[in-house]
Amino acid sequence: MNSNSVTIIGAGLAGSLLSIYLARRGFSVSVFEARGDMRNAEVEAGRSINLALSDRGIAALREVGMDAFMLAEAVPMRGRMIHGVDGGQKLLPYSGREGEYINSVSRSGLNIALMNEADKYPNSTFIFNERCTDLDTATGEVSFASGRTVRSDTVIATDGAGSPVRQAMQRQMPGFEFSSRFLDHGYKELHIPPGPGGSFLLEKNALHIWPRHRFMMIALPNHDGSFTCTLFLAHKSDPPELAGGQSEWSFESLTDSESVINFFNTEFPDAVPLMPTLVEDFFANPTGQLGTIKCWPWNAGGKALLLGDSAHAIVPFYGQGMNCSFEDVRVLDGLLSSAGQPDWASVYEEYSELRKVNTDAIADLAEENFYEMRDRVADPVFQRKRELETRLEQTDPDYFSKYSMVTFREDMPYSEAHRRGNAQDELLMQICSSVDDVSELDLNDVAERLRQLDL
Numbered sequence: 001m002n003s004n005s006v007t008i009i010g011a012g013l014a015g016s017l018l019s020i021y022l023a024r025r026g027f028s029v030s031v032f033e034a035r036g037d038m039r040n041a042e043v044e045a046g047r048s049i050n051l052a053l054s055d056r057g058i059a060a061l062r063e064v065g066m067d068a069f070m071l072a073e074a075v076p077m078r079g080r081m082i083h084g085v086d087g088g089q090k091l092l093p094y095s096g097r098e099g100e101y102i103n104s105v106s107r108s109g110l111n112i113a114l115m116n117e118a119d120k121y122p123n124s125t126f127i128f129n130e131r132c133t134d135l136d137t138a139t140g141e142v143s144f145a146s147g148r149t150v151r152s153d154t155v156i157a158t159d160g161a162g163s164p165v166r167q168a169m170q171r172q173m174p175g176f177e178f179s180s181r182f183l184d185h186g187y188k189e190l191h192i193p194p195g196p197g198g199s200f201l202l203e204k205n206a207l208h209i210w211p212r213h214r215f216m217m218i219a220l221p222n223h224d225g226s227f228t229c230t231l232f233l234a235h236k237s238d239p240p241e242l243a244g245g246q247s248e249w250s251f252e253s254l255t256d257s258e259s260v261i262n263f264f265n266t267e268f269p270d271a272v273p274l275m276p277t278l279v280e281d282f283f284a285n286p287t288g289q290l291g292t293i294k295c296w297p298w299n300a301g302g303k304a305l306l307l308g309d310s311a312h313a314i315v316p317f318y319g320q321g322m323n324c325s326f327e328d329v330r331v332l333d334g335l336l337s338s339a340g341q342p343d344w345a346s347v348y349e350e351y352s353e354l355r356k357v358n359t360d361a362i363a364d365l366a367e368e369n370f371y372e373m374r375d376r377v378a379d380p381v382f383q384r385k386r387e388l389e390t391r392l393e394q395t396d397p398d399y400f401s402k403y404s405m406v407t408f409r410e411d412m413p414y415s416e417a418h419r420r421g422n423a424q425d426e427l428l429m430q431i432c433s434s435v436d437d438v439s440e441l442d443l444n445d446v447a448e449r450l451r452q453l454d455l
């Protein structure tokens, strides 16, 4: 056994980035991945093909020199393009500041780039087709479905939301707290192909949203001119008295091509002509679950640590799950830098204390943003509030909207962004509900009222 050996379970986004950070520090790193090497395989259909990469994720990539490479492949998204049922479109910028935008990147492209980078270090190895089945929290021994067992100085589990390592900790550690909360909504990925010559059939530099109160569709651009759409819809129909008179669309009610076409023609008529494989995609792609997982502790006496989705899976409505997991890696690395030969138990303890309050905050923010994207972006008061925020960001260097604090302020903990953002939002919604046009407002007066909140 190498005295500096680390076993990572899961070569997804967090595990692959972590392997670079640790290899760079000279640890002997072995990454065990249940699936085959994605560099030799077709991407699995329907598994979030692209993701929004923003400042926290970029900051973590920057430290290992991977930011410029990834951003060269990314499509910038400068705002939300809201699509009405009548086909009307309205762009709500993410920020009033230059250079504050999010980036659509390919999940597999990013994962592959990270693995290729890790492979440059002779002390980092990927072992594929090895499914972890158990961890002994007393010895740190990991067992695999193949019968293999592995011992190392420590284990870091980046094995995703269904983490078997977390399940082993739950079984073996008395008092281990675990909660999972699933939305009534699931998701399904759909596709808009590129236009002639790889052109974009919708505005290229936007995240498109079709908000319909009880459900919504979004679309993110891909580098090749296509868009990946995600439909967020209830699994089951509400009884009519709860559905508020609205159509009771649900995955359960969309059982054949006729119902799917009828649903899309009624709700997303401008998107339908752009989706030639709509019906095939709808039935071929799986319906995913959306949930929040919280657990504690993340640290099994220095023998193992949960990191990324295994510790804190969140719903995707702030586009932060990966960004947060990358920030996890950066924070952990920051603690190792002063640790010399690490005392894993105390490093993990400190890491967990630093991160938990922030991962809880982003979990709550992400759930709140689901309701905002689905219900409120079409609300005129909310739209005025976004317009006011854009104006404030253009004129007041000290003003950052909640979205900007979460997405563009890598220096601000999520918990602070949550607290400040919610207080600001409440005041601005109140101000915007009393005017029909934000140009009627005195920006200095609004800025003063914000300052009085004393955040």
Ligand SMILES: Cc1cc2nc3c(=O)[nH]c(=O)nc-3n(C[C@H](O)[C@H](O)[C@H](O)COP(=O)(O)OP(=O)(O)OC[C@H]3O[C@@H](n4cnc5c(N)ncnc54)[C@H](O)[C@@H]3O)c2cc1C
Binding pocket: 009, 010, 011, 012, 013, 014, 015, 032, 033, 034, 035, 048, 050, 051, 052, 053, 130, 131, 132, 133, 158, 159, 160, 161, 163, 164, 187, 230, 288, 307, 308, 309, 310, 316, 318, 319, 320, 321, 322, 323, 324, 325
């Ligand atoms: C629809 C959707 C959209 C999203 N959009 C965004 C977005 O725009 N921006 C953003 O920041 N985040 C987004 N996310 C969240 C993001 O996908 C996750 O937060 C991120 O993938 C977490 O990385 P991870 O490495 O912890 O887990 P994962 O990426 O899930 O990786 C886990 C890895 O562990 C492997 N594994 C699992 N079990 C085992 C086992 N038993 N043994 C060995 N290996 C195992 C898996 O095969 C996988 O490779 C989205 C999520 C969803 C569902």
